[in-house]
Amino acid sequence: xxxxxxxxxxxxxLLLLMLFFTAHAKEKSYSPPExxxxxxxxxxxxxxxxxxWEPGSxxxxxxxxxxxxxxxxxxxxxxxxxxxxxxxxxxxxxxxDTSIWVNYNISVVATNAxxxxxxxxxxxxxxxxxxxxxxxxxTVAVMEDKGWPFLLVSWEPPHKADTRSGxxxxxxxxxxxxxxxxxxxxxxHAGQQKMFNIFSLRSGGEYLVEVRCKPDHGFxxxxxxxxxxxxxxxxxxxxxxxxxxAVFSAFIFLILTWLLHMNSHSLKHCILPPVPGPKIKxxxxxxxxxxxxxxxxxxxxxxxxxxxxxxxxxxxLVEYLEVYVPEEPELMLEESKDLLDGCHKSENSRSDSDSGxxxxxxxxxxxxxxxxxxxxxxxTNRESSLMETQGWKEEAINHDTSGKVKTWPSVYSPxxxxxxxxxxxxxxxxxxxxxxxxxxxxxxxPGTKDALGPSYTDFCLSNKENHxxxxxxxxxxxxxxxxxxxxxxxxxxxxATEYVEVQRVNKEDMVLLQPVVSRCGHIEGFPNLPKGExxxxxxGVDCDNRLLLQREGTGEDVCPCVDQETNGEGGNCYTSSTVxxxxxxxxCMYTAMPLQEETALTLNGYVDTATMGNLPSx
Amino acid sequence: xxxxxxxxxxxxxxxxxxxxxxxxxxxxxxxxxxxxxxxTIISQDLNSHFPPIGQVIxxxxxxxxxxxxxxxxxxxxxLQVSESDLxxxxxxxxxxxxxxxxxxxxxxxxxxxxFSGGNDIGQxxxxxxxxxxxxxxxxxxxSHKIDSFLKVLRCRATKAQPQMC
Numbered sequence: 001x002x003x004x005x006x007x008x009x010x011x012x013x014l015l016l017l018m019l020f021f022t023a024h025a026k027e028k029s030y031s032p033p034e035x036x037x038x039x040x041x042x043x044x045x046x047x048x049x050x051x052x053w054e055p056g057s058x059x060x061x062x063x064x065x066x067x068x069x070x071x072x073x074x075x076x077x078x079x080x081x082x083x084x085x086x087x088x089x090x091x092x093x094x095x096x097d098t099s100i101w102v103n104y105n106i107s108v109v110a111t112n113a114x115x116x117x118x119x120x121x122x123x124x125x126x127x128x129x130x131x132x133x134x135x136x137x138x139t140v141a142v143m144e145d146k147g148w149p150f151l152l153v154s155w156e157p158p159h160k161a162d163t164r165s166g167x168x169x170x171x172x173x174x175x176x177x178x179x180x181x182x183x184x185x186x187x188x189h190a191g192q193q194k195m196f197n198i199f200s201l202r203s204g205g206e207y208l209v210e211v212r213c214k215p216d217h218g219f220x221x222x223x224x225x226x227x228x229x230x231x232x233x234x235x236x237x238x239x240x241x242x243x244x245x246a247v248f249s250a251f252i253f254l255i256l257t258w259l260l261h262m263n264s265h266s267l268k269h270c271i272l273p274p275v276p277g278p279k280i281k282x283x284x285x286x287x288x289x290x291x292x293x294x295x296x297x298x299x300x301x302x303x304x305x306x307x308x309x310x311x312x313x314x315x316x317l318v319e320y321l322e323v324y325v326p327e328e329p330e331l332m333l334e335e336s337k338d339l340l341d342g343c344h345k346s347e348n349s350r351s352d353s354d355s356g357x358x359x360x361x362x363x364x365x366x367x368x369x370x371x372x373x374x375x376x377x378x379x380t381n382r383e384s385s386l387m388e389t390q391g392w393k394e395e396a397i398n399h400d401t402s403g404k405v406k407t408w409p410s411v412y413s414p415x416x417x418x419x420x421x422x423x424x425x426x427x428x429x430x431x432x433x434x435x436x437x438x439x440x441x442x443x444x445x446p447g448t449k450d451a452l453g454p455s456y457t458d459f460c461l462s463n464k465e466n467h468x469x470x471x472x473x474x475x476x477x478x479x480x481x482x483x484x485x486x487x488x489x490x491x492x493x494x495x496a497t498e499y500v501e502v503q504r505v506n507k508e509d510m511v512l513l514q515p516v517v518s519r520c521g522h523i524e525g526f527p528n529l530p531k532g533e534x535x536x537x538x539x540g541v542d543c544d545n546r547l548l549l550q551r552e553g554t555g556e557d558v559c560p561c562v563d564q565e566t567n568g569e570g571g572n573c574y575t576s577s578t579v580x581x582x583x584x585x586x587x588c589m590y591t592a593m594p595l596q597e598e599t600a601l602t603l604n605g606y607v608d609t610a611t612m613g614n615l616p617s618x
Numbered sequence: 619x620x621x622x623x624x625x626x627x628x629x630x631x632x633x634x635x636x637x638x639x640x641x642x643x644x645x646x647x648x649x650x651x652x653x654x655x656x657x658t659i660i661s662q663d664l665n666s667h668f669p670p671i672g673q674v675i676x677x678x679x680x681x682x683x684x685x686x687x688x689x690x691x692x693x694x695x696x697l698q699v700s701e702s703d704l705x706x707x708x709x710x711x712x713x714x715x716x717x718x719x720x721x722x723x724x725x726x727x728x729x730x731x732x733f734s735g736g737n738d739i740g741q742x743x744x745x746x747x748x749x750x751x752x753x754x755x756x757x758x759x760x761s762h763k764i765d766s767f768l769k770v771l772r773c774r775a776t777k778a779q780p781q782m783c
Contacts, residue, residue: 046693095694098692101691128762165770167697216765217765
């Protein structure tokens with residue numbers, strides 16, 4: 001009995017052990033499958049299509065996959081009809097199951113013993129997922145075109161794609177490379193044609209050609225199988241030509257070298273001219289080295305500079321210019337040492353105090369003005385209006401064509417209150433300033449002192465000695481015209497001592513002049529003569545042809561006369577007494593100078609304060 | 619050839635040189651090709667701005683306003699349609715899209731009035747975008763149909779020029 005009991009216990013232990021071991025052997029855990037992923041769906045010919053998916057983890061248990069789809073109009077769910085044709089993890093839709101222009105909603109389900117997992121649904125339309133097969137039957141041949149080879153490549157569309165009926169439209173692309181150059185493909189776009197020519201081949205090269213296709217709205221196919229081709233050698237044809245070219249160029253090179261060598265010197269001179277060294281005239285470098293500075297720098301001294309004498313300085317001062325009028329419209333200017341500033345009216349606020357030299361200097365200006373105003377003068381009407389002051393002045397200039405006319409700054413000033421229309425001050429005055437005035441006529445500004453305001457219009461003329469043409473002495477034409485058209489008088493020679501005065505300024509800004517008919521003391525149309533501090537009366541004339549002015553305003557009404565420069569005869573010099581007796585109208589010049597001390601008029605009729613105290617004592 | 623009458627009752631015959639139908643269809647299919655390519659680009663660009671959620675709530679393509687037009691749904695059916703029918707189908711589709719707002723119930727779902735603000739800004743804008751995206755997808759499909767029909771017709775007309783097909 002002991003043996004039986006022992007055997008039983010051993011067997012139980014063994015069983016327990018076995019159970020124990022088997023229990024340890026199974027240590028895996030199981031889980032439901034992971035969600036599969038749908039990778040892509042493709043249709044090679046727009047008649048069938050295939051969908052592929054990627055399974056996830058299967059959870060350790062055998063897992064099955066199923067694809068379900070639904071068409072857009074119905075809710076019916078169908079299962080994939082064919083899991084095998086396209087390989088593993090795929091679903092193939094044949095022609096019967098494929099509808100185009102219809103949305104498919106596809107999802108894949110993974111199932112195992114513990115559960116199932118759904119993939120994300122995918123919406124597709126078959127027409128948008130077309131990817132054809134590569135083209136087939138690619139052939140490459142070497143052809144020749146005028147001695148130069150080229151490759152003729154041809155192919156056929158994939159057999160499944162129905163291009164004949166126009167169901168699919170394919171466009172092609174090919175690529176070529178040399179065998180030894182990897183990844184250096186030359187791409188060519190072939191459009192819808194099924195053949196292509198490749199040029200510019202390397203002689204003796206080996207080429208690889210591939211082609212692929214794409215539907216009009218779809219994806220590119222894979223590259224077709226490669227075609228190999230070898231281009232035969234045609235290098236020998238080029239060789240002889242290159243040899244000729246090389247020999248010829250070598251020959252020319254030799255000639256050029258020889259020419260260069262022969263003319264190297266002159267070429268050097270031409271391309272790289274020698275640079276002149278610095279040199280100073282009269283400067284001796286050797287002296288500089290010796291260190292004697294006096295001798296060196298004496299050479300640099302320019303003699304006679306700056307000019308030491310001051311005698312020329314005075315000559316350079318131009319006080320006024322004398323205008324010589326030989327013929328109309330010829331005018332010559334001369335410098336004169338007469339004091340031009342004596343002609344100034346010091347009281348005129350508007351006078352040009354720079355003595356107007358610049359304007360008077362203008363030779364050509366005078367000529368132009370004289371010439372053009374002559375015609376104007378003749379054309380003015382017969383009214384008592386005269387032409388503008390500048391024109392009149394020009395005429396006056398021309399009167400004395402042979403005489404010299406001194407110019408000095410016209411002591412012009414505008415007449416703002418005159419009449420209803422003021423003069424065109426600026427323009428007329430400017431131009432008037434630029435005119436030279438003849439020696440004889442004087443233009444004065446009549447009117448009251450109030451009317452004139454702070455300024456006058458005055459002309460100063462004077463004659464220089466010995467510059468008058470004798471003929472000018474006798475001219476009285478200006479006078480005889482009397483108070484009418486002075487404008488009618490052309491550029492005639494007139495006497496030096498003809499006076500007109502401004503009667504008034506009419507509407508057109510014309511200064512109406514009238515000769516001074518009577519004694520200057522009484523001018524028609526002018527109520528009162530400005531006297532006193534504005535005017536000076538001439539007391540007399542001294543032998544030096546200078547007018548002596550009275551201190552007071554009263555006294556003889558003497559027209560100050562500008563002495564004409566005669567030949568010393570003084571024929572036209574009107575003293576106070578003679579003025580009143582002459583029948584000739586004379587123009588008065590009212591000097592608007594303030595009554596000075598006993599000052600003497602200079603030759604040009606202005607009181608020269610500088611010559612005060614130089615009364616003649618003849 | 620066309621006949622024209624002038625005022626003076628003279629008969630003027632305007633003679634047009636006959637253009638081969640294959641050339642005409644070739645030109646037409648080139649245009650339809652471009653049209654579909656553009657619609658694809660636009661709809662893909664618009665979809666890229668949509669979150670994936672937006673595509674789920676997209677209206678069904680069966681709600682396109684042209685869905686009432688009976689078109690072939692596979693190759694066999696298409697190739698069996700006569701040329702005149704194909705041409706009239708293409709023409710009808712084109713006409714339907716000349717003014718899509720006037721046709722069909724789908725038009726009411728689309729509001730193209732300028733966005734005038736209000737409380738529900740986001741809602742309106744999203745629905746507007748969704749509707750526009752849906753309209754674009756309908757157009758993309760229809761333009762593909764037109765293109766396909768014209769290319770089939772072109773190929774049929776060029777028996778003498780096999781390179782066209």
